[in-house]
Amino acid sequence: MKMIHCGDIHLESPLSTNFDHATALKRRNELLVSFIKMVKYAADNRMSAILIAGDIFDTPDVSRETLAIVMACIMKNPEITFIYLPGNHEKDVLLRAFSEMPANLKVFSAEQKMFVVENVVVAHADRPEELPTLYPGDMNIVMYHGEMDDARIRAWAGRNINYMALGHYHSYSEGVIDPRGVYCYSGCLEGRGFDECGPKGFVVLDFENNTLNRYFVPSAVRTIHEVIIDVTGLGGIEKIDEEIEKRVDELSREDMLKIVLKGSYLAGDSINTGFLQQRYNSMFFAVRVDASGIRLDMPEKDYRFDKSLKGEFIRQVMVSHDLSEAQKQMVVDMGLRALAGERL
Ligand SMILES: [Mn+2]
Structure with a gap:
């Protein structure tokens, strides 16, 4: 039995700070294309579930078209259980979209903190102490959207967790919770800006003979x-x-x-x-x-005692209180080129 763990898809991101208008529009569509591709990958490989660890949408104001495509994707794949943990950006937009919830869409809420897919338990809590009891004989997945640091790792330890499917960080990373369990950020499906470099994709969880193997699948369109x-x-x-x-x-x-x-x-x-x-x-x-x-590169020794016009010019710039370090460097650079007779 296999599942996908993904998160932080951020459909409908404006992307306007990183790209010009036409490029941003294209990338917005590609975010959606990437999501559909992933669902198709799950269907082609006969996977049982897709765990979405938050932030499928970037905003609660999702366009009708995007919502319709995501809803159709879920409804056209009834053999895949979509387990969805709403993130901090989207509120309950997916929940409100359906007048009748499809049977294969499971959404965590304050009342509903656990689902079972075949023999795998998928639970959620915002804090370790709110986690439903997980039993040592079960295969236990916990979904969580947020940060992990040493204190949090210690708090999640010893609770019979096999795998924590995390969202929030946009790059793949993983770590150990305790001798039994690991945590993993799937990262996002596509880099949305120049601060999201490197391979992007999702994690496949493969449960065989009651052991869990996992691997990262790079899947970005670009x-x-x-x-x-x-x-x-x-x-x-x-x-x-x-x-x-x-x-x-x-x-x-x-x-x-x-x-x-x-x-x-x-x-x-x-x-x-x-x-x-x-x-x-x-x-x-x-x-x-x-x-x-x-x-x-302008070592002080090169200009400190330089009696030429060049030395005097650099000293003047360097003591200026109105210029930042970067501006000083720029002024010195331009000035030296001008003194050397370069046309600027
Ligand atoms: Mn996010």
């Missing part, structure tokens, strides 16, 4: 790849570009790219991030260049 480039010692923009080109060579052009520049560069080598943005945007679905982590 992945956001993070490429970190240390610019230290690379020299000019053409070398940085060359390095990026090498690193993205194998990536699918349908995917998204986050280029993170770090390290330091020498005065006069300032980095035209607009060029990198433009160039890779024309190659990938969407690109973000993050140059906030690079700094100008």
